[in-house]
Amino acid sequence: MNDDAQARRDVNPDIKTWLDTVTIDPAVRELRPDYRALVIVAEGLRPGPSDAFSEELLAAAEASALARTGDGAAGHPHVAAWREAFRDFGAKPQRTRPSVDGLLRRVPAGLPRVDRLTDIYNAISVAHGIPLGGEDLDHYRGPAFLTRADGTESFETTAAGEAVVEHPEPGEVVWRDDAGVTCRRWNWRQCTRTRLTHDTTRxxxxxxxxxxxxxxxxxxxxxxxxxxLVAGDPGVRACSRLV
Known part of the structure; x- marks a missing residue:
């Protein structure tokens, strides 16, 4: 953000405090010293189903991706770097793709329309060729931190329409909080507990x-x-931190 200091004055103090607790395990830094995370927290969001605004963003992102690469992910240097990073911790990117890789591969057939907030961040992810995820801050338990799993952590997800608890592979790079894993394989799949819903405002x-x-x-x-986010609702307040 151009004026992060001003943006931080606009949000509630508890959000600023939470943002400052986000950390990255040195073990992840050792794996990929070039890794950086830009973490943005926002409140006053307007959630809901996909609408004309999110549709316009997705359509523009699809057009820009096709103009840039012709076939989505192929040849994109940042996507290639993420495939390499997945191999570095033992994942097979052909089976569990980095999130931006999966999205870009769907561009020729059309990106999924999920919900208003998810559509917005997916559009930015595709337009800029960068993995980007969003989660409901009110469902977090403690700070977010990126680490390498020991394999005992809980990951809440669904299988065949039923709620299940899985566990990451030892050494897998995961985002987590005090309650468990919030995103497996760096940016591959988010848990159900913190996913964005039609009630998400932070x-x-x-x-x-x-x-x-x-x-x-x-x-x-x-x-x-x-x-x-602000164009979708001028009442949105946000602040960011490069970790």
């Missing part, structure tokens, strides 16, 4: 960056996300 958005993506390009993606 959210955390995490933008994942590796070389060759520059800090400037990462900041531009964050600014685009905040601008889209």
């Amino acid at each position: 959210a955390v958005f995490i933008l994942d960056a590796l070389a060759p993506l520059s800090d400037e390009a990462l900041a531009e993606a964050g600014e685009a996300l905040v601008a889209a």
Whole structure:
């Protein structure tokens, strides 16, 4: 964000405090020293089903991705870096793709329309070629931290329409809080507990960056996300931190 100091004055103190607790385990830094996370927290969001506003953003993102690469993910240098990162901790990117890889591969057939907030961040992810996830901040338990799993952590998800608890592989890179894993394999799949819903008004958005993506390009993606959220509802207040 261009004026992070001003943005921080606009949000509630508890959000600013929470943002400052986000951490990255040194074990992840050792795995990928080039990794950076731009973490944005926002309140005053207007949730709900997909609408004309989110549709316009997704359609524009699809057009820009096709114009840039022709076939979605193929040849995208930042996507290639994420495939390499997945291999570094033992994941097979052909089976469990980095989130932006999965989205870009769906561009030719059309991106999914999920809900208003998810559509907004998916559009920014595709337009900027960067993994980007959003979660309901009110369902977090303690701070967010990126670490390498020991395999005992709980991950709440669904299988065949039923709620189940899975566990990450030992050494897997995961985002988690005090209650368990919030996102497996860095940015592959989010848990059901913190997912965005039609009731979400406070959210955390995490933008994942590796070389060759520059800090400037990462900041531009964050600014685009905040601008889209504010365009969708001028009452949105946000602040960010580069971790």
